[in-house]
Structure formats: structure tokens, C-alpha cells
Amino acid sequence: MDNGVADLERDRSRLGRSSTAERVADILRDRISEGFFEPGQRLSEESISEALGVSRNTLREAFRLLSHERLLYHRLNRGVFVRILSAEDVADLYRVRRVIEGAAVRRTPTPKALRLIKEAVADAERAAASDDWRAVGTANIRFHQALVTLNQSPRLDEAMGQLLAELRLVFHVMKNPRAFHEPFVERNRRLLELLEAGRPDEAAAFLDAYLDHAERLLVDAYEPAYELNSSTPTPTGPVHGRNR
């Protein structure tokens, strides 16, 4: 019992700014994306509200925030659980990436966006040189986030951020971060060069292959892990769909 909930007490110090529910959501979001809470795990209202020193009502608001970000899913009268992504979910996330990032690389780059992309590429290369593969992963994510800014659309930026947060749920299954991140450092550089050279079609084709490869790496490492960990009774992944 008490799945590391006691550790949450350390995060109590982070309470004290803006809206309590949002701050609680921030804490839980960090905990989820760092893998502290495992996918499928149920988050008890009582124990967590007690550990963080907030009321159940406030915690429920935080849960609702994270449910909308698809990091948690909610089963009526049963509570909230850390989202489990099915292989189909991963495939869908990459479908969306191909649409949004594909549209991005076809645009003529703005100086500001280009600068963001360059920084992300440089950061990834720097982290790779010092064998910090966790930092490489972070920089790679920033790279794609920067790519999307080429669309010049705040809504697409936000959608991409949410999508990447979802993907982080499954990045944890990669036991070897180097094998997963290393191949893409060089490709990021190459994609940047294609953008700067003003060759959008080649950039788009390159990106498609890039995403195909990343998706395959992920699914290959993911499927077996999903079969083994059958702690949750629902073989069909949790559906988060809203009505209407």
C-alpha cells in the first residue's frame, strides 16, 4: 500500500503561488512524466490530498485538469488512473505529429523559429557529447516543439505540447535512452539544414522517414512491456473520449 505517496510530502513546499489546483496539477504532472507514478496506477483522493495538504475538492480539480491533458483517465465512481497508452494510441499520436510537423516544415521559416530550432539542435549535440541522454531527450522534444512554431499558430503549439506530454508517458518503457535518442541528434541537424536551404519537400520527406523510424522504435519496445504488465483488467486501453 501507500505507493510512495509519502514522498509527496516533500513537494508541499512548492505550494504557495497562483491557483492551488493548478499547482497541485503541476506537481502531479511532473511526477507522472518522470515515471514516479506508473501507468495504470490509481491515484487515491484521500491519500494524495492528505499528503499534499489540500482538500479533496481542490485535488479533484487538479485531477480534472490532468484528465483533460490525457495524462490521467477517469472512471466514474472508481477514481483516476495514470493513463495507459495502447499501441494504437502511440500510432495515433504519430499520425497527428505527421500532420502538424509535416505542415510546419513546409513553411518558409521565420528567423525566430529558426533560432529556436538551432538552439535545440545545438543543445542536443552538446548533451550527446557529454553522454547525458536524458538531456538529449529533453532537447529533442524542444526541437520538435520549435519545429511546430513554424506554423505560427498558438493553438498548434499548445496541441503539440500536450501531445508530447502524452508521449512522455510511454518514453519510460525505453530501457536504453541512448539507443532511442542518439540516432535523432544527427537527423535533427540534417532537417535543420534542409529547412535553411529552402527545400521544404525534401524536409517533409525526411521528416516522414524520421517519424516512421521513431514510431517503430517505440512500438517495438512498448508492445512486449504492455503484455507483461497486465495488472489492470482492461485489455483494451482506457478510452478517454468525451461525448458530444
Add this chain to the structure above:
Amino acid sequence: MDNGVADLERDRSRLGRSSTAERVADILRDRISEGFFEPGQRLSEESISEALGVSRNTLREAFRLLSHERLLYHRLNRGVFVRILSAEDVADLYRVRRVIEGAAVRRTPTPKALRLIKEAVADAERAAASDDWRAVGTANIRFHQALVTLNQSPRLDEAMGQLLAELRLVFHVMKNPRAFHEPFVERNRRLLELLEAGRPDEAAAFLDAYLDHAERLLVDAYEPAYELNSSTPTPTGPVHGRNR
């Protein structure tokens, strides 16, 4: 074995429904998109919770749902307001539409998606023949929703649904629904023909012009109305962005 029990799985989605907060959100969503609540109007927690006979806490949960759908926006300590879309918001919504719908029409249509699209076109033509321009608008929206299903991505479907709900906020400024909807009935048919003929590039170009036109119609009718109605002190549209 298994006397048709497997078929029941399809009905599982109907179990996880309901919840007072969601039902309240449904009611408010309808009221907002039908224009009963005007953009910029503040929704009082006390009066609405009293009118609907639910507690403030439950109503706040419903508010949170609608805020995430961008139909309401939330100002700390000041309450929730019906979203006001700025001209920049409208432009952004159309940017997203060009990306998502543009990707859709470039795909090879599936029979199911094609059927949905055909039905929407036929419905729009039927409604136009009987001068029911409100119904034409509804059918047109269904048309675009159906277009997006070509992407075969649940997440893009949901994003499109949310986007169209946002757009409905501004459709109300069109005092002449016929002028706004009529031109597109014929174009929907034309776009469908291009899809069936397997000419994705022409379909994409046609869609771009289509969306350009719709956006211009909307912004032209919208800007003046926005200037006049300066009841809210924020000239820059309400920002809904979340931190992180």
C-alpha cells in the same frame, strides 16, 4: 460460445457517461453555442448554481470542463466569462483548419469517410432547397467534421470538434446566415467530386481557397462588431494559455 456477448463491447462507451458536472457542462455548452449567453458575459457561480440546482463545487467542475474547451475563460478571483474571440483567434482557427483539413483531403478516401461526406453534402443541399439556412450551417459543419475523418485519427477528430465549437462562438455575428452558408453548399459538392476523382492536389488547392473565402467573410463581419461591443476592458482577446 459467447452468445453475442462480444457485441456488447460496443455499448461500453454508453456506460461511462453521466456525472452531474458533465451534464451541467452539456447544458451550458448548448446555451453558449446557441448564443443565449453572449461573449464576454460573466457567468456567476452563485446565480447559475442556484438556477440549475447544483452546488457551487459541481458547477465549478463544469466550468473547468468548458474552460478547457475554450468556450469559457477563467480569470483568477474574477470568475468565468463566455469566451470572446479576437480577429487573431479567428485567423488562428483557420490556420489550424488549413493544416488539419488540408492533410485530410490529401489522403486516399476510405469508403466510410466518403459516405459521411456524401451525407453531409446531401443534407446541406436539401436544407438549402427548403431555405433552412440554419440547417445548412449545421450540415456544413458536419461536412468538415467528416472531411477530417479521412485522417483516421481520433485525436484529430476531437481537435476538429473542439475547433468548430469555438468557431460557433463567432458564427452568431453573421446577421445573414444565408449569405454566409449558401456559397459553400456548391463548393462542398465540388470538393467531394475532386476527392472521388482521386485528385488530392486539386482538392487541397480548392480547399485552401474555400477556407480563405470563409475566413474573410467571417472577419469582415466580425471586426466591426468587436469594436462596438467594448464592454470588456481587455482589447487583446482573452488568453487561455496554460503555464509550463
Add this chain to the structure above:
DNA sequence: ACGTAAGGATCGTTGAACAATTCGACAAGG
């Protein structure tokens, strides 16, 4: 005219309470 202070309205959050629902255990029945 301008800044400031008091007041009122409303939101933010809490804690407690009770109803509703789920789930496991155990007994009864075939």
C-alpha cells in the same frame, strides 16, 4: 484631478457530511 482607503461582492479553498457506487468475500443454491 489624483491617489488612497474603506466596503461590498465574488471567488478560492476548506472540512465535514451523506448518498451512491464499486468491489471483494462469503454464503446459498444448482
Add this chain to the structure above:
DNA sequence: CCTTGTCGAATTGTTCAACGATCCTTACGT
């Protein structure tokens, strides 16, 4: 042995009342 019915503990869903915090307005003073 398997299925079904029932009970009870545990947890969530929802409500209510209360109080502090924050914002807006108004009135005041300089």
C-alpha cells in the same frame, strides 16, 4: 465445481456552510 445473491468495507460523487483572499467600486482626502 461453478454460478448467483447478499452483505459490508472502502472509495468516490455531491452538497453545504464557512472563512479568508482578491478584485472592483465608491467615497474620501489632499
